[in-house]
Amino acid sequence: MVVSQASGPAVPAIELQQLWLGWRDRIAVRDASGAFPQGSMTAVVGPNGAGKSTLIKAMAGRLSPIRGRIRIDPEIAGELACLPQSAELDLDFPVSTFDLVAMGAWHRLGAWRGLDEAGRDAVEAALRAVGLAGLGRQPVNTLSGGQRQRALFARLMLRDARVILLDEPFAAVDRATTEDLLALLHRWHGEGRTLIAVLHDLDMVRAYFPQALLLAGQVVGWGDSGQVLCASNLHLARHLCAGGAA
Numbered sequence: 001m002v003v004s005q006a007s008g009p010a011v012p013a014i015e016l017q018q019l020w021l022g023w024r025d026r027i028a029v030r031d032a033s034g035a036f037p038q039g040s041m042t043a044v045v046g047p048n049g050a051g052k053s054t055l056i057k058a059m060a061g062r063l064s065p066i067r068g069r070i071r072i073d074p075e076i077a078g079e080l081a082c083l084p085q086s087a088e089l090d091l092d093f094p095v096s097t098f099d100l101v102a103m104g105a106w107h108r109l110g111a112w113r114g115l116d117e118a119g120r121d122a123v124e125a126a127l128r129a130v131g132l133a134g135l136g137r138q139p140v141n142t143l144s145g146g147q148r149q150r151a152l153f154a155r156l157m158l159r160d161a162r163v164i165l166l167d168e169p170f171a172a173v174d175r176a177t178t179e180d181l182l183a184l185l186h187r188w189h190g191e192g193r194t195l196i197a198v199l200h201d202l203d204m205v206r207a208y209f210p211q212a213l214l215l216a217g218q219v220v221g222w223g224d225s226g227q228v229l230c231a232s233n234l235h236l237a238r239h240l241c242a243g244g245a246a
């Protein structure tokens with residue numbers, strides 16, 4: 001799917017409205033407001049414990065706000081895909097890489113309807129696009145870490161979502177894989193999809209992500225990544241996560 005880019009003022013794909021998130025007695029994100037415009041490519045950054053994964057989980061619908069609201073544009077409500085941190089994914093089951101990638105099409109076909117020839121071609125094309133041509137029959141639990149992440153990106157391709165959330169997609173992945181997957185993200189961005197990725201490598205964010213959201217239990221900065229990732233904001237974020245007051 002190629003998503004048309006609307007001209008004129010940016011339409012929010014996801015809007016945070018005075019959003020508070022937390023776990024039991026712990027507040028993880030306080031009073032966050034702002035918007036991810038449709039077609040934007042944003043890195044969510046911040047120190048350990050800043051609330052980045054918590055925000056991704058909430059936007060993916062896996063955690064309810066304590067207060068405030070996450071408003072998802074109704075046109076894209078069913079068009080949101082999420083790739084959680086790899087530690088949260090149990091891929092230790094005997095399914096082929098082809099079938100794992102094909103699962104990306106389940107939301108359109110239903111789990112029990114087989115793929116037609118076009119669907120099978122789409123899986124093969126996705127495997128080629130992530131550099132796994134010829135590995136479709138290999139069980140996923142025998143893939144290397146980098147191959148596994150490539151397969152999960154191929155599954156996202158089949159998912160064909162307009163908004164894609166990724167939590168540390170390049171953690172424990174080799175450089176060549178990272179570069180290939182970054183190129184895929186850029187392709188998706190060029191297609192007008194909205195991309196939101198938790199990342200730790202600030203040089204990568206400056207080089208590849210036009211927008212950044214700097215979190216430290218609260219929004220420290222949100223906008224052009226060059227401006228958001230300035231020394232004073234990064235210092236403030238570290239201070240806040242070390243227990244200081246704003």
Ligand SMILES: Nc1ncnc2c1ncn2[C@@H]1O[C@H](COP(=O)(O)OP(=O)(O)OP(=O)(O)O)[C@@H](O)[C@H]1O
Pocket residue numbers: 023024026027028046047048049050051052053054055
């Ligand atoms: N499942 C959970 N149960 C209880 N507390 C949690 C849970 N997940 C996160 N937290 C707490 O919420 C706060 C924010 O955690 P979160 O994982 O969102 O941070 P993060 O910015 O993604 O950190 P990191 O960079 O270390 O992955 C932390 O204090 C953390 O201990």
